[in-house]
Amino acid sequence: MLAPEDDARLAELLASIERQSESFLGYPCTRDFDYSPLFPFLYYPLNNVGDPYVETTFRLNTHEIEREVLSYFQRFTHAPVADTWGYMTNGGTEGNMYGIYLARELLPEGVVYYSEDTHYSVAKILRVLHARNIMIKSLDNGEIDYLDLKETMRVHRDVPPIIFANIGTTMKGAVDDVQRIRNIIKELAIPSCYIHADAALSGMILPFVDDPQPFDFASGIDSISISGHKMIGSPVPCGVVIARKANVERIARSIEYVGTLDTTLSGSRNAITPLFMWYALHAQGEQGFRAIIKRCLEVADYAIEAFAQDGIKAWRNKNSITVVFPRPHAEILKRWQLAVHQDVAHLIAMPHVEQRHIQALLTDIRKFSGGHAAI
């Protein structure tokens, strides 16, 4: 089919990706997955178009599988099954856009509050959605500054707050305390609010630890977005969004006059990532993920100790596998694909990260700072 030079080029690209995947510490995506038993599905033009709970004449879909994946996440987030609805998204951004879109429709006068540690894509979403918004300061550990939030909401008590809560910030893995935020809103006697949880990574961590911060439907959130390609792993980015059904139904009514009950943002949606997620969730089970998360946290602690032995202060937030340390040499950033923000870098102890990677990273850091690693 392809010309020999095209074949060669693909082989080269694959080899380069294989190589790069060996030094892959800075992004919250595991490389521990193998979905080859599902490859036979890739010969068909599958499409999970529309609402996964609504039948369609287009039958090359995996809606049933998708609904089962959603029911896993409903369990993980203590979502009342009968009162929540969801779908699989193309990733975190779509899930966050969906949550804020819902909030804006329910509270058109609302103001979105989000911390300065929030991922840049959220500012983009707010602009796309024409949603009024105010950025709140962050604490040093990356959590939203509750005092600043309280004072700002106090000034704007006449409009309902829409809280964009980071359940694990991108850089520091900090978890905004949803319960505390709810208490502040109550103290201010603000009658209505909406809380969306961006739980891209930690949405697959907190359900599997012994003492999770309050983050889920049991703690009063209204919607949550969790990535699938991060902790579970996938060659195709994906995620789930779950929201309170009553809210989604109000949106559904408002778009029904255009002749559709499709309340998803995407329309055509891939049917493959539901299969990937279903496969991983079935293969690992809840106990499997509990063990994976435990190991990740151990590797994170190992990294902190190893850095300390080299005189580098590294740290992590509670229940976070994101290890924060001072920004190293540019060559290190490139070699280990590390994300940075100002003077801070991080590595993320995803399931594929082992002690040997940490040691190799430290060896490189030492090399680039003249014999010892302290920066």
Place this chain on the structure above:
Amino acid sequence: MLAPEDDARLAELLASIERQSESFLGYPCTRDFDYSPLFPFLYYPLNNVGDPYVETTFRLNTHEIEREVLSYFQRFTHAPVADTWGYMTNGGTEGNMYGIYLARELLPEGVVYYSEDTHYSVAKILRVLHARNIMIKSLDNGEIDYLDLKETMRVHRDVPPIIFANIGTTMKGAVDDVQRIRNIIKELAIPSCYIHADAALSGMILPFVDDPQPFDFASGIDSISISGHKMIGSPVPCGVVIARKANVERIARSIEYVGTLDTTLSGSRNAITPLFMWYALHAQGEQGFRAIIKRCLEVADYAIEAFAQDGIKAWRNKNSITVVFPRPHAEILKRWQLAVHQDVAHLIAMPHVEQRHIQALLTDIRKFSGGHAAI
């Protein structure tokens, strides 16, 4: 890894999909593809996050491949290479949302005009984007009613028009004449406008016919969205959006203060569908697609004749492979996965559709209408 009952369930699902894909005439997705040589890439957490033209520290990407795919589509749509920009989307909806988002940012006072034959997802997009809009009547063949458009724009001459042009409507494959619309705007002496082309299916047909309707950058459009999973084929829905660079750069400046130059809507984007598209485009070449489109049009004409022999009036628009006919029995719709709208149904002569499928469909139609097919 999986329990035996889970394995059995996947095998059953695959068999059912295989079966369903044999009677698959109503949706504009080809099943003629085989990307198995690319499956080895599916073992890695690939991600084409952000702008495909901007380097990132996350190197498990196929941005270079993506840029080459975009350059194919620039050629197909006569887009000036130096003056246009684009990215691969998750499908038509995202591409259309991007186009209207750009238009809204450039012309905040603008009104979006779109015909009543426009896909329902567009009304949803308009609501999400808070874009002022007016629906225009359609002609019987599915094109926008140019008179109604002209009279409506005349009433609203004080605000810039944003034209959402259907380059192939969903139900009838009708192409809104972009040149004619531009002439109307000129006649009304309206100084600024924006034209977005939704060329989901026909964007991969019109470049390969001898006498295409005006639809592309040479005819004055500002952005275009074309699906990848439709005519080219893909197990994962995808598309491209291409827009004038000067417009995108104005948006980029307005989001730069949030510290990103990422002008895509998605953030994380899959790196697999660029590989699929690149593979198909290289394997077929432009001549290959010319031959494919010719065959599709022949099968469409064959269908029209075969229906006529059975006394059923079927028809198609110029350069369209969508064959429109009166709505048949509900059992037929289900068995052949046909889309309907009110009293009209269609079949789409995608590359996998052969004369034998048309004959089998007609046999079924005859059976359900008591011996002869006339409805």
